[in-house]
Amino acid sequence: MPNIKSAIKRVKTGDKRRAHNATLKTAMRSAVKNFEVLVDNKDVENAQAAFVLASKKLDKAASKGIIHKNVASRQKSRLAKKLNSITA
Template sequence: MPNIKSAIKRVKTSEKRRALNASQKSALRTAVKSADQAIAGTDVEAAKAALIEATKKLDKAVTKGLIHKNAASRKKSRLAKRLNALSAQG
């Protein structure tokens, strides 16, 4: 445990940020996974809604600095590509 006041504060703030980042990253992964499952299903409307939600979470994560913008773009692109293939099928 640090003795210097500023170091003590840094430990507290970094722990708070770590917990917040972890929860936001977890929510992001959940949204992407649910979009993935919705696209794997047959309901196109539910898949579109899930994709919109996942896209919002990905964009928000980029602005918060949780993930790199290219990683978010890649995930969005792959999800959209699979959704378009599903739409073309049915």
């Protein structure tokens, strides 16, 4: 445990940041899984709405630095392919 006041503050802010990042990452994963469930059930209308939400969550996580921007782009591309497979 740090003794210096500034180091103590850095530990506290790191813990807060980690908790916040974890909530964003969990929400992102949940949105993606929800979309995939709708695709498996072939629910086109709800899947399209879920795709928009999942894309938004992925973009938000990428902009905050929680995931890399290329990872977000790749996942969005894969989700779009799944959506197109049930709409076509």
